[in-house]
Amino acid sequence: MAGEVKHLCLARFKEGAAVDDVLRGMADLVAAMDTVKSFEWGQDVLKQETLTQGFTHAFCLTFASADDLAAYMAHERHAAFAATFMAALDKVLVLDFPVVLAKQPPPPTA
Amino acid sequence: MAGEVKHLCLARFKEGAAVDDVLRGMADLVAAMDTVKSFEWGQDVLKQETLTQGFTHAFCLTFASADDLAAYMAHERHAAFAATFMAALDKVLVLDFPVVLAKQPPPPTA
Numbered sequence: 001m002a003g004e005v006k007h008l009c010l011a012r013f014k015e016g017a018a019v020d021d022v023l024r025g026m027a028d029l030v031a032a033m034d035t036v037k038s039f040e041w042g043q044d045v046l047k048q049e050t051l052t053q054g055f056t057h058a059f060c061l062t063f064a065s066a067d068d069l070a071a072y073m074a075h076e077r078h079a080a081f082a083a084t085f086m087a088a089l090d091k092v093l094v095l096d097f098p099v100v101l102a103k104q105p106p107p108p109t110a
Numbered sequence: 111m112a113g114e115v116k117h118l119c120l121a122r123f124k125e126g127a128a129v130d131d132v133l134r135g136m137a138d139l140v141a142a143m144d145t146v147k148s149f150e151w152g153q154d155v156l157k158q159e160t161l162t163q164g165f166t167h168a169f170c171l172t173f174a175s176a177d178d179l180a181a182y183m184a185h186e187r188h189a190a191f192a193a194t195f196m197a198a199l200d201k202v203l204v205l206d207f208p209v210v211l212a213k214q215p216p217p218p219t220a
Contacts, residue, residue, distance in 0.1 A: 006150075006152060006168070008118075008168055010120075010205065026212075027212050027213075030212060030213050031213060036213060037213075037216070038211075038213050038215035039211075039212045039213035040116075040209050040210065040212065041209075041210050041212060042116060042205075042207030042209050042210055043207055043208075044205040044206060045176075045206050045207060045208065046204060046206040048204075051202075051203065051204040052203065052205055053203050055203065055205060058116070058118055058205050058207055060170075062215065066155075093120075093161065093162065093165065093203075094158075094161040094162065095120065095152075095154040095162055095165060095168050096154060096155055097152025097153055097154050097155060097167075097168055098152050098153075098155065099150050099151075099152050100150065100151050100152055101148075101149075102137050102149045102150065102151060103137075103140050103141060103146060103147075103148050105147055105148035105172065106147070
């Protein structure tokens with residue numbers, strides 16, 4: 001896992017935004033980009049405004065290295081999608097961080 | 111991966127907080143709690159206030175199910191640690207979400 005970097009994005013969509021279209025666009029982008037090692041996302045179920053601060057979705061992209069993340073961010077397909085994505089949001093927050101794997105998941109069972 | 115739930119916490123520590131002690135306490139807690147399947151964290155390197163909104167650390171705990179997350183949150187060891195943790199922070203944000211694995215990581219190479 002050495003060198004892995006995560007690009008974490010929290011978002012809240014504008015009312016009336018075409019959320020499904022945006023999610024599909026993101027999945028298509030990520031599938032097409034070899035630099036993206038894995039991609040997980042989810043919709044908050046806590047729904048406590050004091051804790052979530054109004055964010056409803058988390059998107060987490062994992063890269064094998066900071067160079068791969070930089071290449072992804074600089075790619076024209078990312079730029080094109082980012083414009084669509086940002087236009088659909090009324091709140092966004094982004095952190096990039098080298099991953100410290102403090103507790104390893106157990107090996108998958110057959 | 112069906113049923114996995116993530117507990118994502120973003121934080122900014124108070125000036126002068128004993129960050130290393132808090133991080134060690136969190137690692138100890140997570141190691142002791144069988145309900146926590148895996149735990150990753152990291153410190154933001156983006157450092158763009160407009161994007162990070164002042165958050166500097168991300169902590170991401172993965173659970174095999176919503177029941178495991180609920181058991182963790184209700185555990186007295188979690189409650190004891192949470193009090194210490196919150197006292198060290200001046201900003202915190204939490205989302206809980208069922209994980210959609212949209213792009214699977216490649217199998218590890220030998």
